[in-house]
Amino acid sequence: MTYAKTAAFTEEQQQLARIAKALAHPARVAIIQLLASKKTCISGDIAAELPLSRTTVSQHLQELKALDLIRGEIDGLTVCYCLNTELLRQVHQQFTAFFVESTANEVCAPGGSCC
Amino acid sequence: MTYAKTAAFTEEQQQLARIAKALAHPARVAIIQLLASKKTCISGDIAAELPLSRTTVSQHLQELKALDLIRGEIDGLTVCYCLNTELLRQVHQQFTAFFVESTANEVCAPGGSCC
DNA sequence: ATTTAATGTCGTATAATTGCGACATACTAC
């Protein structure tokens, strides 16, 4: 019935959704945590630590790399992945802004009549 | 999470991924922002404000409701949706913890040799 | 009671994600 396709999505909304999608799989969350915990960037050891095949882990790595959340550097035979902490900090701010905005007003009281 | 081998990941990782997935679509981000901006919870007006069909918006609403991020209250003919700000605050903390942990160490210097 | 309006659900078509084996590539070691 209603056909009011007025507003498309803002770049801000798309950007947030893009990052959220990157975090929308436990394996990718685990990869980031792993890279954060290791002092040195590890490479294929990541695959060994996850309950997934090497191929699948590689795919997840490529996904994170495509968004520049992680970076890979070839070092002879192995590849060193590391977090892009600068970008992660930026992303953190974006998420914080989103959540702060969303929780600013107590829109609905617990049993409240807001309508 | 298709073919989910999610069981192998920690509950913390799964929880974060679950919420991230809910935010992994601009429409759902837009819905949350919309509900936050309105003083009163709106209902089908949400559909009118998004460049999607009413059916599709309804689906997105159900997805957010399934995670309890939003709540719907029937009020006669219309349905009032509102944010679960309490849960959103919790989720915000989870994300903050994740990002803080990920950005604590400067794993790789900008042009740095970390390996 | 009949009409109208607001919502949700169902079915379905298309696209995207997930997972992995098989193959290709690139580098090291001998």
Next chain:
DNA sequence: GTAGTATGTCGCAATTATACGACATTAAAT
């Protein structure tokens, strides 16, 4: 050179997400 190792890419199958029209349901209005 040949052999072995570490990675990434390709192709395929199964699953899930996205989008929307058609139908069902519910409540207000007449």
